[in-house]
Amino acid sequence: MARYIVKRLALLTITLLGVLTLTFFVSHVVPGDPARLAAGVRAKPEQVEALRTRLGLDRPLWQQYGRYIAGVVRGDLGESIRTRRPVSADLAEYFPATVELTVFAMILCLLVGIPLGILSAVKRESVIDHVSRVASTAAVSMPTFWLGLLLQLLFFRWLQILPATGRLGFYLSPPTRMTGLYALDSLLSGNWTALGDSLVHLILPGAALAASSIAVITRMTRSSLLEILSLDYVRTARSKGLAEKAVILKHALRNALLPSLTVIGLQVGVLLAGAVLIEVVFSWPGIGLYAVQSITFVDFQAILGVTLITAIVYSGANLIVDVLYGVIDPRIHY
Amino acid sequence: MRIRFACCLLALLGVLAVSAIASTPADTLVVGVVEEVTTMDPAIDYTFGSGPFFRAAYERLVTFNTTSGKIEPQLALSWDVSDDGQFYTFHLRKGVTFHDGAAFNAAAVKTAYDRVMTINEGPAWMLTSYVASIDVLDDTTIRFTMKTYPFVPFLRVLSSYWGMCIASPTAITQNAGDDMGKAFFRNHIVGTGPYKLVEWVEGQQMVFERFDGYWGGWTGDHVKRIVLRKILDTTTMALLLESGDLDIAYGIPLDELTSLNGKPGVVVGVHDTFTTNMIAMNTTKGPLADVRVRRALSYSFDYASAMEVFAGYTTPLIGQIPGGMPGHDDSLPHYVFDLDVAKQLLAEAGYANGLTLEYTWVTEEPEGRRVGVLWQDTLRKIGVDLKVTEVTVAGHWDRVSNIATMPDLANYRWGIDYPDPSSVLVPLYHGDNAPPAGYNLSRFADPRVNAVLDASGKEPDETKRLQLLAEAQSLLLTGASNIWITAVPVTVCMRSNVQGYVFEPAAFSSFNFYDIYKK
Numbered sequence: 146m147a148r149y150i151v152k153r154l155a156l157l158t159i160t161l162l163g164v165l166t167l168t169f170f171v172s173h174v175v176p177g178d179p180a181r182l183a184a185g186v187r188a189k190p191e192q193v194e195a196l197r198t199r200l201g202l203d204r205p206l207w208q209q210y211g212r213y214i215a216g217v218v219r220g221d222l223g224e225s226i227r228t229r230r231p232v233s234a235d236l237a238e239y240f241p242a243t244v245e246l247t248v249f250a251m252i253l254c255l256l257v258g259i260p261l262g263i264l265s266a267v268k269r270e271s272v273i274d275h276v277s278r279v280a281s282t283a284a285v286s287m288p289t290f291w292l293g294l295l296l297q298l299l300f301f302r303w304l305q306i307l308p309a310t311g312r313l314g315f316y317l318s319p320p321t322r323m324t325g326l327y328a329l330d331s332l333l334s335g336n337w338t339a340l341g342d343s344l345v346h347l348i349l350p351g352a353a354l355a356a357s358s359i360a361v362i363t364r365m366t367r368s369s370l371l372e373i374l375s376l377d378y379v380r381t382a383r384s385k386g387l388a389e390k391a392v393i394l395k396h397a398l399r400n401a402l403l404p405s406l407t408v409i410g411l412q413v414g415v416l417l418a419g420a421v422l423i424e425v426v427f428s429w430p431g432i433g434l435y436a437v438q439s440i441t442f443v444d445f446q447a448i449l450g451v452t453l454i455t456a457i458v459y460s461g462a463n464l465i466v467d468v469l470y471g472v473i474d475p476r477i478h479y
Numbered sequence: 480m481r482i483r484f485a486c487c488l489l490a491l492l493g494v495l496a497v498s499a500i501a502s503t504p505a506d507t508l509v510v511g512v513v514e515e516v517t518t519m520d521p522a523i524d525y526t527f528g529s530g531p532f533f534r535a536a537y538e539r540l541v542t543f544n545t546t547s548g549k550i551e552p553q554l555a556l557s558w559d560v561s562d563d564g565q566f567y568t569f570h571l572r573k574g575v576t577f578h579d580g581a582a583f584n585a586a587a588v589k590t591a592y593d594r595v596m597t598i599n600e601g602p603a604w605m606l607t608s609y610v611a612s613i614d615v616l617d618d619t620t621i622r623f624t625m626k627t628y629p630f631v632p633f634l635r636v637l638s639s640y641w642g643m644c645i646a647s648p649t650a651i652t653q654n655a656g657d658d659m660g661k662a663f664f665r666n667h668i669v670g671t672g673p674y675k676l677v678e679w680v681e682g683q684q685m686v687f688e689r690f691d692g693y694w695g696g697w698t699g700d701h702v703k704r705i706v707l708r709k710i711l712d713t714t715t716m717a718l719l720l721e722s723g724d725l726d727i728a729y730g731i732p733l734d735e736l737t738s739l740n741g742k743p744g745v746v747v748g749v750h751d752t753f754t755t756n757m758i759a760m761n762t763t764k765g766p767l768a769d770v771r772v773r774r775a776l777s778y779s780f781d782y783a784s785a786m787e788v789f790a791g792y793t794t795p796l797i798g799q800i801p802g803g804m805p806g807h808d809d810s811l812p813h814y815v816f817d818l819d820v821a822k823q824l825l826a827e828a829g830y831a832n833g834l835t836l837e838y839t840w841v842t843e844e845p846e847g848r849r850v851g852v853l854w855q856d857t858l859r860k861i862g863v864d865l866k867v868t869e870v871t872v873a874g875h876w877d878r879v880s881n882i883a884t885m886p887d888l889a890n891y892r893w894g895i896d897y898p899d900p901s902s903v904l905v906p907l908y909h910g911d912n913a914p915p916a917g918y919n920l921s922r923f924a925d926p927r928v929n930a931v932l933d934a935s936g937k938e939p940d941e942t943k944r945l946q947l948l949a950e951a952q953s954l955l956l957t958g959a960s961n962i963w964i965t966a967v968p969v970t971v972c973m974r975s976n977v978q979g980y981v982f983e984p985a986a987f988s989s990f991n992f993y994d995i996y997k998k
Contacts, residue, residue: 177873178880181915185525185601186876187896187906189608190915192599228517229665238681294714302718309715309724311683315509315706319680428710430682438515441843443873 146471150464157460161453165217168452169210169445177443183226200226213449222453223446227439232450235435240454241325242312243431246423247416248326249347250355254412258359259405262366266401267393269371277367281360289419293353293426300349307349310428313342350427354419358412365408370401403474410466414459502723505997506703508977511710511719513730514988516685519676520664521644522594525601527894530640530989531707531729535687536578537644537670540569540588540637543898545983548805550634554583554645554671564629564939571619575694577647578668578675585621589613590648598659602642605896609633629937631944632899639897640986646670673993674705684708687992700979700996714738720745720972726997727973727980729988732845733790736970744975749792751966752987753801754894755903756846758838758962759920761885766834773959775824776888777814780962781857784816788849793968798952799903801966803984805941806900806948812956813963822861833862836887840867841875847890850964880914882922889920892967898985900948901936908932908955923960 180197181188188196197203201212216223222232265274284292301309312327313319320331320339328347331339373379374397382392421433432451439447471477503509514528521537540555555569575583592613596606611626625633637643647669654663668676673695674687687705689697710716713731717738720728731739739745760767760776767773782795798811825831838854840847848869855865868886870878875891878884895902906917909932910924928951935947955961969987973980979994 175873176877177871178877179873181876181880182873187525187604187918188601189604192601192604193915196600229523229661294712297715297718302722305722309718310710310712311708313683315684315686315708316504318678426712426715428683428708428712428715430680430709434682434711441871441873 146468150468153464153467157457157464160460161456162214164452164456165214165449166210168449169213170206172443172445172448173206175443179226179443179445182442200224213446217453222450225439225444225447225450227442227444227447232446235447236432236450236454237325239430239432239435242429243417243420243424243433245312245326245328246347246350246354246420246429246431247413249328249351250358250416251409251413253351253355254358254362254409254416257355258362259366259402261359262363262405263370263393263398265363265367266370266374274367277363281364284356284360287356288422289353289357290422290426292356293350293423296349296353297426308346309349312346312429313339314346317342350423350429353426354416354423357419358415361408361412361415362405366401366405369404370397373397373401399473403470406466406469406473410462413462417455417458503726504704507706508702508704508726508992508995508997509706509708509724510727510990511708511716511725511729512988513709513711513713513716515709516681518661518665519668519679520661521591521640521642521646522598522603522659522664523601523661525641527988530986531992532668532676532685532687533640533644534672534986534989535674535705535992536668536672536676536690537640537646538672539640539643539645540571541634543635543638543983543985545803545898545981545985548803550638554588558634564631564633564937565625567623567625567633568616569621569623571621572694573619575671576692577649577671578690578692579647579649580692581647581649581669583645583671584618585615586618587648588621588645589615590651591645594646594651594659595642598661602639602896605636605639605642609636629939631936631939632897632901635899635902636897638985640989641896644670673701682709695993701993702996705992717972720974723974725974726977727971727990729969729971731970731972733792733968733970736790736972739972746973746975746977748971748973748982749968750971750982750987751793751802751968751984752894753804753898753903753984754892754967754987755796755799755801756844756850756890756892756964756967757907758850758964759879759889759891760960760962761887761889761921762924762958762960763882763885763922765887766828766830766836767887769828770957770959771824771828772830772834774814775821775828775830775861776858776863777959777962778817778821778824779858779861779863780814780854780964781816782814782964784853785850785964788846788853789965789968793965796963796965799908799955799961799963800900800948800952801903801984804895804898804900804903806945806952808949808952811949811952814956814959818857818861825861825863830862833864835864835866837866837868838888838890839870839875839878839886840890841892842869842871844890844892846967850890876914879920885920885922891920893918895985901932904948904951904955905932905936908951908960921960923955923958925954925958928954928958 180193180202184193184196225232225235228235261277265277268274297309300307317339320336321334323330323333327343379397382396424431424433436451516528518524538554541550542553544551554572556572558569560567592606595603609625609630611624614622616622650669651660654660673690673693675690677688678686685707689703713735716728717731719725721742736747739747760773762768797809797813800807838851840851851867855867858865879889893907906912907919908923908928910929912919913922931947931951935944938944938947976998978996978998981991
């Protein structure tokens with residue numbers, strides 16, 4: 146297993162290099178002069194040239210590439226021309242917000258998606274199965290940002306029970322920074338007011354973000370569980386006189402979860418991508434928002450930084466899923 | 480079991496409700512803004528996002544009064560200008576302190592402006608182009624020696640908040656580091672303004688508190704705290720204003736105002752700014768090099784209908800100088816929508832059988848798309864095929880700055896740097912200011928216009944100067960380098976208990992926080 150993980154990590158490095166290389170050259174093909182934008186469109190030509198030299202944008206592309214990769218190896222992701230500070234500082238500022246939102250959404254996915262899938266499978270063709278089918282179809286087909294706005298309208302405007310934007314109410318200061326995840330930080334520092342408030346702020350964006358993934362996970366769990374439930378070994382278990390609960394939860398579910406697990410791993414990517422829209426709708430200061438602004442500004446280093454971190458998370462999630470296969474299914478050995 | 484669960488759920492929702500509904504406290508002003516803040520350094524920032532915080536916490540030597548059109552004292556009490564315009568001597572206000580306790584004096588002004596000029600980024604050109612040196616004459620007297628003089632608009636230049644905000648000399652020297660304090664001033668504000676920055680949660684909000692040592696004092700009605708909340712989604716912003724979670728909402732798009740119109744407790748405000756919307760015509764190549772074609776297009780534009788794009792909140796621009804700025808004159812001649820004249824002019828220029836033109840609009844300035852589509856429809860009637868292309872800000876600059884890629888027609892906005900007509904006419908229409916040096920996108924070069932503009936910058940007599948500006952605008956009309964559409968309106972909506980706000984077209988994204996209070 147350890148050897149397998151090391152091998153995968155080595156492969157991951159190559160993948161990341163490929164991703165960075167591709168993004169580097171593609172982002173340099175996009176029209177736009179970053180030095181001009183950084184200096185401002187009204188800046189005088191000599192100011193623009195001075196900035197271009199300072200940022201190293203006057204060098205040949207291959208040199209810029211070499212310098213960038215060498216920097217990444219040293220842990221230096223370059224300087225953002227928009228925010229005027231190291232990209233690593235920007236990522237440290239904005240990434241935790243996305244992590245918090247995504248993790249919260251993922252928890253929602255697991256807590257709702259899997260039980261709902263089991264319920265739909267076990268009580269097949271019941272009211273709950275039909276309702277879950279309709280809800281899933283709706284959740285998958287509804288644009289994320291629109292769902293976000295609907296939730297705001299319902300829970301913020303009409304019911305007035307949940308806040309619509311931001312990570313904390315304006316009357317609160319963020320908790321002492323440890324991880325950058327407000328809920329976790331306030332828990333660690335014992336700041337209960339901030340904990341409650343940050344959780345409350347997570348509900349709407351988290352639910353909007355999770356909705357389509359919940360739907361996918363529910364449907365996947367349902368269909369794979371149904372398939373397993375029709376297998377011989379389940380009939381054997383039943384005929385042994387085992388309680389239905391034990392048959393489903395102990396015998397069938399474990400096997401049924403394998404395909405769901407793959408889907409869940411893929412959903413990490415889906416959630417990260419969806420976060421871009423959700424962050425705009427909910428003014429959530431995360432990496433999605435940062436990416437959108439960096440792209441408008443042709444902020445190469447920032448775009449590359451976001452790409453790198455997203456690629457790491459995505460590949461990391463896939464690795465974890467693969468390792469979990471081995472844990473759940475003893476037939477799989479690495 | 481189920482009942483217990485339902486009770487728990489209800490209790491939870493109750494708790495949530497308490498924390499969710501937070502109408503703003505009486506002594507706190509909560510303002511929703513859309514613009515991004517990336518640095519607070521007055522030597523570097525050159526964006527519209529800085530308006531609110533620069534005006535809350537920093538001050539300048541002089542300010543521009545929109546109503547009177549005159550320059551008024553702020554940190555300078557009075558000033559003398561030498562007869563030839565070479566020296567500007569300012570007599571400074573006494574008893575002013577910075578947020579860090581440093582005293583405001585002539586040396587402080589010099590330290591702050593020298594820093595801006597040494598860093599020489601963004602707005603610095605407004606000082607470096609005109610100022611040769613700044614000298615401290617005594618503790619409360621400072622003299623600016625001009626490079627080129629006379630330069631009549633200089634006081635108005637000093638009233639800009641870009642580059643002209645005066646930061647504490649102690650903060651500047653103590654945090655100079657090896658980057659002239661750029662890292663420090665990115666996140667910190669140390670000015671003399673009425674409010675001091677107490678918290679900046681990046682990408683979320685800035686919190687300001689009243690500065691007890693403010694020279695203006697705190698008698699009368701003022702708020703204690705100001706919270707600037709960044710809200711990116713304007714639909715959400717409107718919801719927040721309606722529910723009372725915001726006192727002021729800045730920048731809700733015009734077509735989204737319908738959701739707020741007539742809502743109790745909400746006052747909808749739409750104001751014309753000094754930012755203008757235009758279409759630059761490429762005068763250097765293709766059919767538009769012929770002035771007759773440019774005039775034909777000027778007649779083919781349906782000015783009145785285009786106002787629908789701005790939800791009917793504004794009127795067509797007369798002349799080139801926006802309303803409210805000296806030099807604007809509603810009686811100036813202007814083009815009117817007349818397709819027959821347009822057709823005739825096209826025929827005279829040899830395009831009786833029509834022609835194809837490319838029109839670009841900038842993603843971030845969405846009015847450009849609708850203007851283009853409307854115009855495309857009209858132009859079809861006179862045989863002109865308009866290709867409407869979308870470009871990003873970056874792509875726009877790439878295309879317009881290169882004569883080979885400059886489209887036939889480019890929709891763009893121009894916001895002024897300082898409240899003077901020269902900040903509109905010179906960068907946009909002076910022959911020396913073709914990109915990348917300036918923003919004369921059409922590359923319009925008429926020696927008569929250049930001469931009049933040069934003369935107007937040197938004319939100290941206001942009446943004579945206005946005559947020169949009127950002459951420049953008539954010449955520009957004849958040259959038809961652009962289609963002048965309108966001044967771009969912005970929306971400032973607020974709760975009805977917010978009092979004392981005055982809109983300033985020259986600094987439209989900012990607020991006169993010191994005068995604002997809540998009933």
